[in-house]
Amino acid sequence: MRRTGSALGAAMVLLLATAASAAPEVQAEVDRTEVGLMDTFILTIRASNAPRGSAVQLPRFDGAEVLSTNRGESSFIQLGSSGPIIRQELTVTVILHPTRVGKLTLPPVELRTPDGVVKSNPLTITVRSAHVAGPPAAGAQRPNMMPGFPAGFPDLEDPFAALREREREAASPHGESDLFLRSEVDRKEVYVGEQVTLSVWIYSRVDLSQVSNEKFPKLDGFWTEDIESPTSIVNEPRTVNGVPYRAALLKRKALFPMRAGTRELEPAEMDATTGFLFAGRREHRVGNPLTLKVKPLPPGAPPGFVPANVGNFQLSAELSSATAELGSPVTLRVALEGQGNMKELVLPRATAPAALKLYEPTSQERISAVHDRIEGKRSHEYLVMAQRTGTFEIPPLSFSYFDPESHRYETVRTQPLSLTVTPGEAGALRAAGPAGGVPDGVRNVLPAGALRPLRLEARFQSPAPVWRRPFFLAAALVPPAAWMLLSLVGAVRARRARRDPVSEQRRGTRAARGRLAAAARLRATGTDGAFSEEVERAVTAFLEARLGAGLSGLTRDALRQRLMQAGAPTALVEDAARVLDTCDAVRFAPGAVRLDRAALLREAERVLEGWE
Amino acid sequence: MSALLLSLLLSQVSYSPAEAHAIFAEGVEAYGRDDAAGAEAAFRKLLEHGMGGADVAYNLGTADLAQGKLGEAVLFLERARRQGGGADVDANLTIARGRVVDQVVGASGEEGMVARLVAATSSAGAGLAFLIPWCAGFGLLMLLSVRGPSRSMLAGAALLLLVSLPGAGLVFAHYVVGETVHEAVVLAKTLPVRETPDAASKVAFELHAGSGVRLLAASGTFIRLRLPNGLEGWAEQRELARVDDIAVP
Numbered sequence: 055m056r057r058t059g060s061a062l063g064a065a066m067v068l069l070l071a072t073a074a075s076a077a078p079e080v081q082a083e084v085d086r087t088e089v090g091l092m093d094t095f096i097l098t099i100r101a102s103n104a105p106r107g108s109a110v111q112l113p114r115f116d117g118a119e120v121l122s123t124n125r126g127e128s129s130f131i132q133l134g135s136s137g138p139i140i141r142q143e144l145t146v147t148v149i150l151h152p153t154r155v156g157k158l159t160l161p162p163v164e165l166r167t168p169d170g171v172v173k174s175n176p177l178t179i180t181v182r183s184a185h186v187a188g189p190p191a192a193g194a195q196r197p198n199m200m201p202g203f204p205a206g207f208p209d210l211e212d213p214f215a216a217l218r219e220r221e222r223e224a225a226s227p228h229g230e231s232d233l234f235l236r237s238e239v240d241r242k243e244v245y246v247g248e249q250v251t252l253s254v255w256i257y258s259r260v261d262l263s264q265v266s267n268e269k270f271p272k273l274d275g276f277w278t279e280d281i282e283s284p285t286s287i288v289n290e291p292r293t294v295n296g297v298p299y300r301a302a303l304l305k306r307k308a309l310f311p312m313r314a315g316t317r318e319l320e321p322a323e324m325d326a327t328t329g330f331l332f333a334g335r336r337e338h339r340v341g342n343p344l345t346l347k348v349k350p351l352p353p354g355a356p357p358g359f360v361p362a363n364v365g366n367f368q369l370s371a372e373l374s375s376a377t378a379e380l381g382s383p384v385t386l387r388v389a390l391e392g393q394g395n396m397k398e399l400v401l402p403r404a405t406a407p408a409a410l411k412l413y414e415p416t417s418q419e420r421i422s423a424v425h426d427r428i429e430g431k432r433s434h435e436y437l438v439m440a441q442r443t444g445t446f447e448i449p450p451l452s453f454s455y456f457d458p459e460s461h462r463y464e465t466v467r468t469q470p471l472s473l474t475v476t477p478g479e480a481g482a483l484r485a486a487g488p489a490g491g492v493p494d495g496v497r498n499v500l501p502a503g504a505l506r507p508l509r510l511e512a513r514f515q516s517p518a519p520v521w522r523r524p525f526f527l528a529a530a531l532v533p534p535a536a537w538m539l540l541s542l543v544g545a546v547r548a549r550r551a552r553r554d555p556v557s558e559q560r561r562g563t564r565a566a567r568g569r570l571a572a573a574a575r576l577r578a579t580g581t582d583g584a585f586s587e588e589v590e591r592a593v594t595a596f597l598e599a600r601l602g603a604g605l606s607g608l609t610r611d612a613l614r615q616r617l618m619q620a621g622a623p624t625a626l627v628e629d630a631a632r633v634l635d636t637c638d639a640v641r642f643a644p645g646a647v648r649l650d651r652a653a654l655l656r657e658a659e660r661v662l663e664g665w666e
Numbered sequence: 667m668s669a670l671l672l673s674l675l676l677s678q679v680s681y682s683p684a685e686a687h688a689i690f691a692e693g694v695e696a697y698g699r700d701d702a703a704g705a706e707a708a709f710r711k712l713l714e715h716g717m718g719g720a721d722v723a724y725n726l727g728t729a730d731l732a733q734g735k736l737g738e739a740v741l742f743l744e745r746a747r748r749q750g751g752g753a754d755v756d757a758n759l760t761i762a763r764g765r766v767v768d769q770v771v772g773a774s775g776e777e778g779m780v781a782r783l784v785a786a787t788s789s790a791g792a793g794l795a796f797l798i799p800w801c802a803g804f805g806l807l808m809l810l811s812v813r814g815p816s817r818s819m820l821a822g823a824a825l826l827l828l829v830s831l832p833g834a835g836l837v838f839a840h841y842v843v844g845e846t847v848h849e850a851v852v853l854a855k856t857l858p859v860r861e862t863p864d865a866a867s868k869v870a871f872e873l874h875a876g877s878g879v880r881l882l883a884a885s886g887t888f889i890r891l892r893l894p895n896g897l898e899g900w901a902e903q904r905e906l907a908r909v910d911d912i913a914v915p
Contacts, residue, residue, distance in 0.1 A: 505728055505758055506728070506753075506754035508693075508694050508705070508725045509725055510691075510694055512686075512722055514712070515718075517750065519840060519841070519844050520792065520793030520837060521789070521793075529801060533801045533804030537808045541811050
């Protein structure tokens with residue numbers, strides 16, 4: 055913004071404003087109602103009675119391109135019943151260039167005040183395909199050379215035309231179209247990381263002596279690189295819409311957008327001094343804004359791709375020598391060359407086998423602009439010191455980038471490099487004699503930290519923990535179990551070996567009862583001999599068990615006596631003697647005795663039950 | 667679906683010994699050509715088909731180490747050590763652990779004596795140390811039962827059974843540690859360890875590939891872990907692999 059006008063003008067405006075209404079007003083007007091497609095026209099907006107803090111908001115001009123914008127402002131004090139009020143008058147001059155033929159409607163311009171929005175009148179102009187002569191410039195109208203006669207003799211040559219033309223050339227610009235700033239980009243749609251070149255020009259039809267206070271657009275979100283920054287005004291002829299101009303380049307930059315999206319570049323601004331010496335005049339000019347569409351990189355980037363790698367590049371790697379002696383260094387040079395944002399490129403890092411020691415690289419960079427495109431070369435130089443003899447391979451390097459011309463990701467690779475290391479003369483010296491004069495660097499270093507080699511044979515078994523293996527439980531439990539079993543068997547056998555009178559009696563009694571039961575079974579079916587024999591055995595076995603000794607050889611009296619001594623009841627002694635006598639009689643005189651089997655069985659049972 | 671089932675079925679089919687040896691040799695040959703990735707693929711194939719063992723685990727861990735896959739390298743070399751180990755396993759495991767970013771400070775003394783004893787011995791050795799005197803002692807006792815009392819034999823049996831007790835204790839220690847203590851290795855390049863089992867919770871510290879941790883309790887997808895110096899926190903289970911497991915991560 056620039057304050058314009060003079061004290062006199064302000065006083066007049068003050069007087070007028072006092073008389074006029076205090077309501078803000080906006081008026082828009084164009085310098086012509088008909089314009090050619092190759093012509094320019096000027097839209098002038100005047101806002102009066104604008105309260106402090108008001109601003110003119112330009113609409114979007116569909117069908118016309120803004121070439122230049124100039125804003126002016128003057129303030130005055132309005133005296134009212136409530137005291138003095140500060141008012142502004144705002145003037146905005148816009149140079150426009152139509153972009154299509156037909157009726158062009160310029161939408162209303164808004165004046166935004168603290169109290170609300172005031173709109174101007176819409177305007178309509180006609181755009182023709184052919185050039186349309188514009189209105190005569192102020193001061194260019196012919197003077198009336200014959201006072202008293204009506205002005206205007208079209209066929210008469212103006213004798214002062216050349217003089218006036220020189221005067222017009224040298225004087226201050228008569229309109230915005232005589233001096234304007236123009237920013238331009240070489241492409242309006244680019245990929246992230248792709249170069250776009252921004253140029254800021256000043257166009258003039260007057261003598262331009264100095265440009266100062268340049269304010270170039272802020273370029274947040276871009277990597278920038280200066281291509282040209284002229285220190286003096288160098289004019290070149292250019293024609294805009296059929297009008298010849300002198301154009302001077304103020305700045306040329308390479309921009310590399312970092313983010314996708316629509317980016318607005320602010321207009322450039324500057325002060326231009328026209329004319330020379332005392333006739334010089336300073337003019338402020340604001341250029342045109344620019345819109346740039348930044349496309350994201352397409353999908354399909356290779357793994358590890360760096361978004362700054364956009365352009366076209368070649369990668370190379372070379373060794374200063376394919377052979378080296380122990381202790382003698384060789385140089386590995388890795389270079390990346392091409393067009394793109396060279397400063398942001400990251401060179402792939404070289405690697406080498408452990409036998410080759412790679413020192414930190416030194417970097418070199420050469421960047422220049424050729425035909426307004428940034429290109430250059432970045433290189434790393436590694437010092438390679440061989441630690442062991444042999445032939446070693448430096449692995450290939452690769453670099454991936456996006457080529458905006460082919461719209462594809464590309465990967466460039468180097469070839470693997472082979473380096474043969476020999477002991478050399480120093481090694482031969484060491485082998486020949488004492489190593490005193492040979493530096494340690496020529497030793498064939500065999501470090502211990504290398505990986506142990508793979509195993510060549512395999513047993514595909516995964517041993518389980520010992521407690522999960524079947525043999526373990528068996529081996530742990532079987533010995534004590536076997537010992538316990540063995541001990542148990544031994545105890546049983548020992549127990550059996552022991553003779554206990556009571557148990558012998560019980561065993562004998564059980565055997566006697568068994569035999570008596572057998573005799574009972576023979577009672578019905580057996581012969582007297584068999585029956586009596588079983589009964590005798592049962593009673594004999596019982597008595598032997600009770601007496602603890604055999605009965606053979608004992609007479610009846612001796613038996614009675616032994617039984618009595620053993621504490622047998624008298625009835626039982628008699629019963630036993632009678633049973634045995636009966637059995638003897640049946641055995642020795644089978645036909646002489648009539649045997650009562652039931653009675654004999656009862657008596658035998660009495661014997662067995664009668665001695666507890 | 668049927669293709670999935672078929673592939674699942676095929677993956678479960680074990681190789682014949684000849685096939686397994688051929689794949690093993692293929693892996694060794696690839697490693698010799700400096701194709702560590704090819705070697706890793708061959709050894710993994712064997713493990714996935716149940717053809718494991720210390721040799722396969724060692725070779726796989728070494729191939730991973732050659733590629734800089736530190737988490738997998740420590741995991742498989744540690745499994746190889748537990749399955750029998752060897753000087754080569756110890757050497758490569760030391761190299762792998764030396765490359766781990768994390769340095770656990772103040773870890774000395776935190777490990778209990780039992781755990782250290784178990785780490786220093788093998789379960790098979792402990793089993794032998796127990797079983798040999800144990801069986802011999804009971805053998806003498808059985809001989810005593812058959813032949814009759816003998817003071818010298820009884821003393822010998824008692825001595826052998828007494829000698830078997832430390833071995834039994836060691837086997838028991840292996841059992842307790844093996845069944846209750848679960849160790850794991852960090853596989854992720856960076857593993858955030860959080861204050862609570864919640865992805866939004868504050869990160870207490872970070873671990874890196876190859877670090878060893880002890881697993882405590884699980885909660886959802888998170889598991890509580892402890893470092894040898896007592897630091898504890900919660901981390902995503904899928905970023906860890908258990909050393910005592912046979913699953914291939």
